[in-house]
Amino acid sequence: MTIQLIMNAGEFHEPSVQIDSLDDVAAQVREGMGSLFKMPIANILDVLQNLSRALVRDPEVKKIEGIAFLSNWLRKDNLLRMIEINLGQTDFLDSFVENHHKLIRAFPRGVVCHWIAGNVPTLGLFSLFQSMLTKNGNIVRVPESSLPSVIPILKLLSTLKGDPATGQDLLRSVALVHFPSSDLRSNENMSKCADARVVWGGKEAVDAITNLPRATHCEDVVFGPKYSFAVIDREALESEKMGRLLRNLATDSVLFEQTACSSPHVVFAETDWNGALRLADRLAEEFRRLSSIIPKRDFEMGSAIKIINRRAEYALSPDKAMLAPKENDWSILVDNETRLEEPIQSRTVFMKPVKSVMETIPLVTKNVQTIGNGILNRQKAKEFAEGVMYRGAARVVPLGQMHIHDSPWDGILFLSRLVRWNALTPAG
Known part of the structure; x- marks a missing residue:
């Protein structure tokens, strides 16, 4: 050749x-x-x-x-x-x-x-x-x-x-x-x-x-290859900054259609099931707003099939929930399982309630690159970062900055x- x-x-x-x-x-x-x-x-x-x-x-x-x-x-x-x-x-x-x-x-x-x-x-x-x-x-x-x-x-x-x-x-x-x-x-x-x-x-x-x-x-x-996710703690959820944090999370999820190593695929939030549903509703509003500002790129048929299958799974399961428009513009999939999910990409986010964001530390391997940080307390954020970085995560950055190329990388x-x-x- x-x-x-x-x-x-x-x-x-x-x-x-x-x-x-x-x-x-x-x-x-x-x-x-x-x-x-x-x-x-x-x-x-x-x-x-x-x-x-x-x-x-x-x-x-x-x-x-x-x-x-x-x-x-x-x-x-x-x-x-x-x-x-x-x-x-x-x-x-x-x-x-x-x-x-x-x-x-x-x-x-x-x-x-x-x-x-x-x-x-x-x-x-x-x-x-x-x-x-x-x-x-x-x-x-x-x-x-x-x-x-x-x-x-x-x-x-x-x-x-x-x-x-x-x-x-x-x-x-x-x-x-x-x-x-x-x-x-x-x-x-x-x-x-x-x-x-x-x-x-x-x-x-x-x-x-x-x-x-x-x-x-x-x-x-x-x-x-790397994997990224986000965490939001209870203090952030109850603060006046929550609207901005959600806008930033939605932007991180929309850019590059989640194909970047720094794209979040799962969001862990310190709340209960009903709180996770309310949070998903608010995130859905941000996705709707961004859909007109950042039009979705064309995507392959294989991606569409993955989205349709996961939507159906979550819509039909009694212990799961799904928020999405009729089109494949975006999807929010809610469940109680504290685990990292296989990336679907194309603006598909898994929302999971946890008692503490510290529960996510054992999930981290050296395959994790970026964690979007929705922890307002600096000492708690440092303890979280030390835990995930010891296990292999490369970066813990504020929501809205997950795609900013930085050093070290x-x-x-x-x-x-x-x-x-x-x-x-x-x-x-």
Whole structure:
């Protein structure tokens, strides 16, 4: 099979160029990386800050799902904070820094190859821009379904002017490609080009890529399949903040049609059965409101069948309840079983009453990524977070912030994995 070369060295190919190997592309990426390495991190941050503003001003690009999250994440103050969390200070990216009688510097790993999942269209850009910040070259394999989102954003970046750095300067060390995930030869070729491999996806995809041949020095960073849910305690339910919390929960559930690893599928609330039904009614109002603001994406027949089957199960069971419109716009399924449910997606939320949100701690495994936090008391929230994080959860964040890409992510300080730490001990 052939590889579609969509963009390299800052040039977009329309139509894409068909190539048999990525070897020459990797060489071009390394050449462009040399210029990026010499660029001060302040200049890179300025270009990405300009992109942050441009994303929400461009009339077409701003329609892309998740663009507000990406724009907010690209703000200079956020990227600076992220660098400091990961590396300590930005100076390490530009020069040697004296540290305990040694001179320490963070060097790029080289060519970073990204395999991007197709569940969130802009996901690959969070990966790419962090690799740019650490001055690596990049080859990004983008799913076909994400190309209509990724290409316009990178084209917009290519138009940004600056002094002294431009968007084109950043893109000279980037190649954008596509080939079928089943194309073993192309996957192997890309893997052998990598000084670091970044893999996003489900278990099958992750296993397939990580088992490919690679260089012995190659660093692997894996963001595998994850599960997320939400909790709301009694104090929050009885507070004046409950309306806002429910709006935030509904928004977290609607965005990306629950295909993101950070999407909530189950809500545990400190209440009884009747309280859970009342809460479901209020959440249903928020879903109705959002249906007109964020129209539902088309979904596969398999998803529709799952929704219909679960709705029927809950509607016919005497110890369960179901709230939903006639259409498949959204569904709220209420029961008393304290467990995590298999995701249905497509705006389907399970509502479960519990005596205490602490009862959910034993449910957590290392497969849990994000827990939406509806616990108002800070000490109680800390005790809950300690319990779930000890068992494997990666993040506990306020409702409404479940999809905000942050650092660490999945328990990984990503930028720190994209650099090599080198030391110079002066002779004199």
